[in-house]
Amino acid sequence: MSDNATGLSSRNRRPYKSLRQKSYIAYAALIAYAIFLSAFILYEKQVLFEQFNKVQSAYDTEARLREVDLSIRYALEAQVAALNRVFPGRGVAHARDHIRLLQDIFEEMLAGRISVRPELAGLRAAMATAYAEPTQQNLGALQRKLGRLSSDTEARLARSSKRRNALVEDFRVRSDTVATTALLLGLLGLALFGTINVLFFRRLTGDVQALRRRTDEILEGRRGVPIPVARNDELGQLIQSINHMASELEKHEEALEIERRKQFHQEKMAAIGTLAAGIAHEVGNPIAAICALVEEIKRTKLTGGCPYIDETDMCNLEMVLRHAERLRGITQEISGLSRAESDEYQLLDLNAMIRSTCRLMRYDSRWKGVELVLDLDNDLPALSAIGDQLTQVTMNLLVNGVDALEGLEGRAPTIDVSTTVTQQGICMAVRDNGCGMDKKTLTHAIDTFYTTKTTEKGTGLGLSLCQSIVKAHHGWLEIESTLGVGTIAKVFLPLDGRHDNQGTG
Ligand SMILES: Nc1ncnc2c1ncn2[C@@H]1O[C@H](COP(=O)(O)OP(=O)(O)OP(=O)(O)O)[C@@H](O)[C@H]1O
Ligand SMILES: [Mg+2]
Known part of the structure; x- marks a missing residue:
């Protein structure tokens, strides 16, 4: 089967892939895309969840720090009040009560696991000193320590608040991006799949229609030109087979036409032969009569009859006889040649x-x-x-x-x-x-x-x-x-x- 007859071009000699295989491939591609999209969404959800946790913990830290700040302020106020009251005569016991109160506050702070760094150790030492000897000087030192801790906590609070704001902004931006990207990826996948689907079916219906037109042409006896085969699936094979069928039909019809014309030629020759034989036969009878008559005249002359025929006439008669015999020979040849022989x-x-x-x-x-x-x-x-x-x-x-x-x-x-x-x-x-x-x-x-x-x-x-x-x-x-x-x-x-x-x- 030649490529021209089957409509196959070298571009289309791709490995065979059935329509079923193609549908499996499309299905697998769709599933893979859905998996990719889900994986992306799950991953981003995890990242957002972690960011959310960070924001949450920043809020917690901040709340703790506020509590700490409040406690320190309260402690400071209590200390200021204590300082004002210890020496005007309220006694050492009262000062010690206050220091115990301070110790309780800081124990609570530790229980809340807020890291208040090494200052706490210095504060503890200052509290222990003030508790042992609640002098003006020792209480003043304790107050200074509390003041430093208070400003330290405030600075940390400000930093924490800033970090928390940044985390919240990050979270917002990322969640927006994720939502938009997921939406776009979904729409893109849908558009891609839809376009491929439309193109695939448009080509399929186009090829089927071309095939239908071609079969109509063949049925009407018009062989037309082969459909170019640009597919490597069942439909491509069908197109190839139809093209091949058309070219074989054409060859067959050509062979039949040649046979018909040869037959006609031979029959024509046979008919001419028969006609020639008929003519030869019809011409043969008068020729035979002419020959017989001339012979008769010759015989009569030789036996002394026909005195009016002289030598010249005899010569002419001889010539007539020769030509008539020649004619008889020709008619015999024609009859012999055109005689119906066995085939x-x-x-x-x-x-x-x-x-x-x-x-x-x-x-x-x-x-x-x-x-x-x-x-x-x-x-x-x-x-x-x-x-x-x-x-x-x-x-x-x-x-x-x-x-x-x-x-x-x-x-x-x-x-x-x-x-x-x-x-x-x-x-x-x-x-x-x-x-x-x-x-x-x-x-x-x-x-x-x-x-x-x-x-x-x-x-x-x-x-x-x-x-x-x-x-x-x-x-x-x-x-x-x-x-x-x-x-x-x-x-x-x-x-x-x-x-x-x-x-x-
Ligand atoms: N003896 C020859 N000398 C020169 N050319 C010849 C000779 N025999 C055949 N040919 C060439 O081959 C051609 C085909 O010959 P063929 O006998 O098949 O057909 P044709 O003589 O043209 O027609 P047909 O025989 O059907 O009346 C001829 O037209 C002629 O050009
Ligand atoms: Mg010839």
């Missing part, structure tokens, strides 16, 4: 057949001036063949030869018919010294309907018919030709008697 293989004297065919052909006016040389092998064995068909072959070759001699100048037109026995069987050769053939003509000479002659003169069926007949006899035909020198057509017929008892027509 079965019979033993044939090829030389005799050639002789009678040549004799008949010579009545054609075109043979005037053509030298016909018969070089026939007398030891030629009888050949099993269909006589009618081999006569047709010989006539076709002789007509081709005489056509080629038309208008020949510079040498005597000659046709040479020879027979020889070769290793492969019998060879009959018809050689002419006519115009010969150029390369193109020689290449196509045997092709059906190939002719260089005018429509009145040639149909291009002669050599093609010869080829069919010779092939049916299990032989072959060879043509050798040189432009301007001449042509030789050789028919090889095997002697082994292989045949299936049926000819070409």
Whole structure:
């Protein structure tokens, strides 16, 4: 199956992929995309959750720090109040109560796990000193420590608040981005899948419609041009098969047409033969009567009758008789040639057949001036063949030869018919010294309907018919030709008697 006939281009020689495989691939791609999208959303959700936790913990830290700040302020106020009251006479015990209160506050702070760094150690030492000796100086030192801790906590609170704000902003931006990206990815996937779907089905329906149009064309008897196959699936295979079917149908129809025309040609020849035989028969009777009458007149004259016929008349009568006999010979040749012969293989004297065919052909006016040389092998064995068909072959070759001699100048037109026995069987050769053939003509000479002659003169069926007949006899035909020198057509017929008892027509 040629690529041209099947519509297959080299671009389309991709590995076969069925429609089912394609649907699986599309389904798998869709699932993969959904998995990717889900993984992306889950991952981002996890990241957002962690950010949320950080924000939450920042809030907690901040709340703790506020508590701490409040406690320190309270402690400071209590300390200031204590300082104001210790020495005006409220006693050491009162000061110690306050310091214990402070210790409780800080224990609570520690329980809340707020890191108040090493200052706490210094504060503890200051509290212990003030508790042991609640002097003005020691209480003052404790107050300074509390003041430093308070401003430290405030600074940390400010930092924490700033970090928390940044975290909240991060969280907001990221959640916005995630929502937008997820939405866009979803829409993009949908658009991509939808577009692929639309393109796929549009192409599919386009190809199916082209296929339907093509089958309609084939049904209507128009072969058209093959559909180019651009698919590698079941539909592509179907298109290829339809293209192949159309080209096979075309070839088949061509072969049938050739056979029909050959048949017509042969029937036409047979009809002409029958007509010629009829005419020959009709002409033969008056000729026979003329001959008989002339003979009778001659006989009467010889026996002394017909005194009014002189010598000159006798000469004329002799001439009439000669021409009439010649005419009788021609009619007999025509009758003999057109006599319906069996279309079965019979033993044939090829030389005799050639002789009678040549004799008949010579009545054609075109043979005037053509030298016909018969070089026939007398030891030629009888050949099993269909006589009618081999006569047709010989006539076709002789007509081709005489056509080629038309208008020949510079040498005597000659046709040479020879027979020889070769290793492969019998060879009959018809050689002419006519115009010969150029390369193109020689290449196509045997092709059906190939002719260089005018429509009145040639149909291009002669050599093609010869080829069919010779092939049916299990032989072959060879043509050798040189432009301007001449042509030789050789028919090889095997002697082994292989045949299936049926000819070409
Ligand atoms: N002896 C020859 N010399 C030169 N050319 C020849 C000879 N025999 C055949 N050809 C060339 O081959 C062509 C095909 O020959 P073929 O006998 O098949 O057809 P045709 O003679 O053209 O027509 P048809 O025989 O059907 O009346 C001829 O037209 C002619 O050009
Ligand atoms: Mg011919």
